[in-house]
Amino acid sequence: MNAPPAQRLMAAALSLLFGGGVAWVVLQLPAESTGLATLAYEALPRSGVSNPVTAVLLNYRSYDTLLETGVLLLALCGVWSLCRDEDWGGMPGAAARLLDGGPQLPAFVRVIAPAGVLVGGYLLWAGSHAPGGAFQAGTVLAATAALLLLGRLALPPSTGSIGARAVVVAGFVAFFGAGLLFMAGPRAFLEYPPALAKPLIVTIETVLTISIAATLALLIAGPPSAPPPPAGHGR
Amino acid sequence: VTLGFAFDLTVCAMLLFLAWRSISVQSLFAGVVLYVVFGVVLALAWLRLGAVDVALAEAAIGAGMTGVLLLGALGEIARASAERRRREGPP
Numbered sequence: 001m002n003a004p005p006a007q008r009l010m011a012a013a014l015s016l017l018f019g020g021g022v023a024w025v026v027l028q029l030p031a032e033s034t035g036l037a038t039l040a041y042e043a044l045p046r047s048g049v050s051n052p053v054t055a056v057l058l059n060y061r062s063y064d065t066l067l068e069t070g071v072l073l074l075a076l077c078g079v080w081s082l083c084r085d086e087d088w089g090g091m092p093g094a095a096a097r098l099l100d101g102g103p104q105l106p107a108f109v110r111v112i113a114p115a116g117v118l119v120g121g122y123l124l125w126a127g128s129h130a131p132g133g134a135f136q137a138g139t140v141l142a143a144t145a146a147l148l149l150l151g152r153l154a155l156p157p158s159t160g161s162i163g164a165r166a167v168v169v170a171g172f173v174a175f176f177g178a179g180l181l182f183m184a185g186p187r188a189f190l191e192y193p194p195a196l197a198k199p200l201i202v203t204i205e206t207v208l209t210i211s212i213a214a215t216l217a218l219l220i221a222g223p224p225s226a227p228p229p230p231a232g233h234g235r
Numbered sequence: 236v237t238l239g240f241a242f243d244l245t246v247c248a249m250l251l252f253l254a255w256r257s258i259s260v261q262s263l264f265a266g267v268v269l270y271v272v273f274g275v276v277l278a279l280a281w282l283r284l285g286a287v288d289v290a291l292a293e294a295a296i297g298a299g300m301t302g303v304l305l306l307g308a309l310g311e312i313a314r315a316s317a318e319r320r321r322r323e324g325p326p
Contacts, residue, residue, distance in 0.1 A: 053288040123291075131287035139295035146303060220303050222311075 048197025049128040057133065058201045062190045066179065069172045069208060072215050076168065080159055083223035089160025092218065093225035109151035116144030124209045128198070134171075134205040138212025145217035156221040160228050168218065171211025175204050243283055249276050263312075267305045274298025 003011075040052050040060065047055035057065050083090070120141035127133030148154040157164035178200055179190035187193070192200050253276060257269035274297040281290035 131291055133288070136288075136291045136295050139292075139300055143295075143299055143303075216300060220300075220307060222307060 046194040046197070048192065048194065048199075048201050051127060051129050051131065051133075053131065054127050054133050054201070054205075058205065059192065059197065062175075062179070066172070066175050066190065069175060069211070072212065073169065073172060076215050076218055079219055079223055081223075083225065086227050087224040089158065089228040090224035090226045091158045091228075092156045092221035092223060106151040106153055109147045109153055113144050113148060113153075116140055116147070120144065120209070120213070124205060127205060128202060134208040134212060137209045139216060141209065141213035142216035142220070145213065146220045149217070149221060156218065158228055159218070159224045164214070164218070167214045168211060171204075171208040174207040178204055239283075246276060246280050246283065250280065263309055267302060267309060270305065271298050271302035274302065 037052075040056060043060070044050065044052060044055055047059045049055050049058070080088075120137045122137075123132040123140060124134065124137035125132075127137070145154070149156055159165075178192070182191065182193055182196075183189055250273065253269055253273040257266050257273055260266050260269060274293060278290045278294035278298065281287075281293055
């Protein structure tokens with residue numbers, strides 16, 4: 001905090017230089033750019049969806065989205081690996097410790113949770129023709145799940161449970177699998193036949209939404225903080 | 236000067252102010268709260284630019300999700316330092 005004045009002056013000068021450079025580059029951009037928008041709109045009828053943003057995310061540039069879901073998985077692995085050795089595979093407990101509220105929170109969550117599920121489901125469906133999609137829907141569902149955890153109306157799953165892990169990886173596996181499925185002949189990885197594009201994209205987005213919701217909720221739940229139940233206890 | 240331009244100017248000024256305050260404020264909790272408000276105002280800015288999808292993502296992930304994760308980290312820091320104080324005893 002209390003760096004010598006010369007150092008602070010230099011930091012200020014560097015920040016100004018960098019900020020000014022970024023501002024200059026932004027001002028140099030052409031005011032009206034067609035960019036790739038015309039191309040994206042032209043191919044829209046063959047993409048399977050009518051929302052150009054979803055077409056880019058799930059069809060034209062689905063490779064980027066696939067890698068994003070992979071990054072989310074790695075983030076969860078990173079959080080889980082922060083636990084003590086004996087807690088590995090146990091239940092996360094950070095979220096439950098976060099708030100020690102009174103009875104207001106559970107009562108509020110009981111009212112708001114059904115609305116959260118409804119909004120999440122709507123955003124998922126709307127994604128094919130209007131703003132929305134898997135990430136937004138997944139985040140709303142994850143927030144609902146986080147509220148349930150904070151209100152102690154639900155317990156997080158044990159991080160060692162096969163079911164929980166399957167839900168978390170399902171989105172990436174479904175996305176990757178759909179990419180491989182139609183790779184026959186001239187088609188490249190993640191290239192869908194136009195006739196099947198819509199059902200494929202809706203299926204991928206649905207599974208992705210559930211996986212993203214579970215992953216984000218488990219990220220909030222934090223690393224495992226209690227040892228797993230002893231083996232042979234039945235899973 | 237139209238009403239829309241005045242609104243945009245206000246949003247830009249608020250963004251700069253919130254960004255500055257969220258890193259300069261002393262209390263970490265206040266910093267997180269300011270950061271969440273910054274995310275919501277930024278979503279408003281995306282909305283004004285007509286990028287509804289980006290606005291949704293910013294509000295849900297940038298403001299909501301990141302805010303909750305930062306609050307969680309804050310709670311963990313407080314808990315860990317309280318535990319260390321208890322273990323080491325009074326100075």
